[in-house]
Amino acid sequence: MAQPTFLQSSLEQLATSECDSLILISDDFSAVEACPLYNEIKQLQQVDQRVGKQVLLTVCQSAPGQRLVLAPTGRINRDYDDVRRYFDAAKLAIVEAKAAGSKAPAIMLLNVPSSGKFQHALSVAAMGACQALWQPLEAREHHGASIEPIAQLYLVGASEVQIKQFNALTAGQYAARDLCGTEPERMSPPKFADYCVDLFAQSPVSTSVIDDIAVIDKEYPMLSAVARASYAVERHHPRVVKLTYHPAGEIKKTLLIVGKGLVYDTGGADLKVGGAMAGMSRDKGGAASVAGFMKAVAEYQPQGIKVVALLAVVRNSIGADCFVPDEIITSRSGVRVRIGNTDAEGRLAMGDLLHELKEQAKTEVNPELFTVATLTGHAARAMGPYTALVENGPALAKQLSYTLAQQGDLWADGSEVSRSRREDYDFVRPRTLADDVISSNTAPSAVTARGHQFPMAFLAIASGLDKHGLDSELPLPYIHVDIAGSGVEGGDWQHGKPTAASVASFFATYCL
CATH class of the missing domain: 3.40.630.10 (Zn peptidases)
Incomplete structure (x- = not known):
């Protein structure tokens, strides 16, 4: 199997890691003042109306590898909204990061509600990324590892316990996809x-x-x-x-x-x-x-x-x-x-x-x-x-x-x-x-x-x-x-x- 390994990190630690892109996921990028990249995001909003409306990859000097991916969840406050908004956003975002050549992206969630139904949002985002990255066993055997180039994923703010959970669960899900697909x-x-x-x-x-x-x-x-x-x-x-x-x-x-x-x-x-x-x-x-x-x-x-x-x-x-x-x-x-x-x-x-x-x-x-x-x-x-x-x-x-x-x-x-x-x-x-x-x-x-x-x-x-x-x-x-x-x-x-x-x-x- 070729599932990526999850690694624990803070935003500051990414600068000295092998991380080469940063995926930011939020429901509202205009309300993330606490994010160190807020000024860059605000400037980008002024010149690009797609920010917050669709997944967007942009050059950012402050981001690892100068690659910044902004992935909006859409609204998350309605009765029928649930944590899959983060799953779906991460799926789309990781595809953009991979297409840009990233091999060690980081995922960071911003402005996550305190509501109980979003308590595992980071875990779910990681699962969504892996759902997008998986390629069929026959394809891997034919094309080689090049079709799954992302070998590691940094999760900003995750605990050591969460990282252990992510790696175990992802290994299981990859095996299930291989056997089924x-x-x-x-x-x-x-x-x-x-x-x-x-x-x-x-x-x-x-x-x-x-x-x-x-x-x-x-x-x-x-x-x-x-x-x-x-x-x-x-x-x-x-x-x-x-x-x-x-x-x-x-x-x-x-x-x-x-x-x-x-x-x-x-x-x-x-x-x-x-x-x-x-x-x-x-x-x-x-x-x-x-x-x-x-x-x-x-x-x-x-x-x-x-x-x-x-x-x-x-x-x-x-x-x-x-x-x-x-x-x-x-x-x-x-x-x-x-x-x-x-x-x-x-x-x-x-x-x-x-x-x-x-x-x-x-x-x-x-x-x-x-x-x-x-x-x-x-x-x-x-x-x-x-x-x-x-x-x-x-x-x-x-x-x-x-x-x-x-x-x-x-x-x-x-x-x-x-x-x-x-x-x-x-x-x-x-x-x-x-x-x-x-x-x-x-x-x-x-x-x-x-x-x-x-x-x-x-x-x-x-x-x-x-x-x-x-x-x-x-x-x-x-x-x-x-x-x-x-x-x-x-x-x-x-x-x-x-x-x-x-x-x-x-x-x-x-x-x-």
Whole structure:
């Protein structure tokens, strides 16, 4: 990976550093009298009406490298304004600095409101800059390091603790973008697993990979069904990747997370047609974000929290041996699942892994379970660019989704909370005595009422988590995290940059 290293600095220290440009971000450059560069900015305002209206790079003798970038946030005082104003401003500004030849820019925020929703504005600006700087793994491998020339970023006013946080979080987000945004042959299941092994080599996160098809068939029958048509091509064979972080000292909480890693989703027998298949190499975004969160954990090494992740890395191919609607598959938990639509494959790939972690949760300290996936078009349709959180009763009782969403708002990683309802369980009820649950209806989720909520009910039933609700002897909190709307910029699944959605929310909630 080639993410920049964050460095702590004051404005005065920049003069003796390797810094070669200064990015100033503010909502109003006429109200920054305390800034040492105020006189230069005021003079520039007198001759250039673009100041404060658009990102502007100018020559400034007092700035490092004589490069000064003024990046306005726009208004930040309306009900709907949030910290993403700083994220967006930094994205635009870093592109200008890079185009001007800067290799070690500094970011400084001016006139930041004292309001709580802007308390992490500098962190968010740094995240925005890195979102703009990231280039696809294949591009870096082809063109070399020259396409990502910025190796370090100075953050003016940051503390040492913040710098450690930034570097850990950025490492995780870069890994998530690499894993999500890479084409399906370069990031086939074996290569996805190899990337993870390399990513966590000599780190506090232990890695194990299941690659034996016989073991996968036996232990993960629903994942096996999804992968079945890929068995004819060895380079497409599935992998189950297990990542574990065990901190030193007392464990106070345990996170158990399943990530959907569909390296390519053709739709299977229910083939995606009419151009709908383009971009489906990003259907591994859930597993990518989970691996990214684990990378941030490995770098930051938080105390008191154990994290276990299982990644279902598989290709939903078509062929003579592909699974089809009407099949009944007995899951790892013993639940008989009737297939409704083979394009609803992600919940199958994750279901057996969720059962495995559910069983492990019974003996863990204060466990919380999650599935993270680019699961449904309905999440994108209903929530737009926000992550959808669907929780069970024990999670609702603890307000876990609310906490994740609240932290996401502070870290430019927004979520919307959805309720799991009785209609969702009724939707997947069995229609005959031959099966216990159906995986989906036959229509696309985007045109199905509660299309992103009912899959959580299926996952709960198929994994056996429905036996661990508030009415049980052992309630287990569970949240399904659907990043189908938030996983790439602008909803462009073929060309948009991956956003590493949910990494910042998890990191802020559980590591800081």
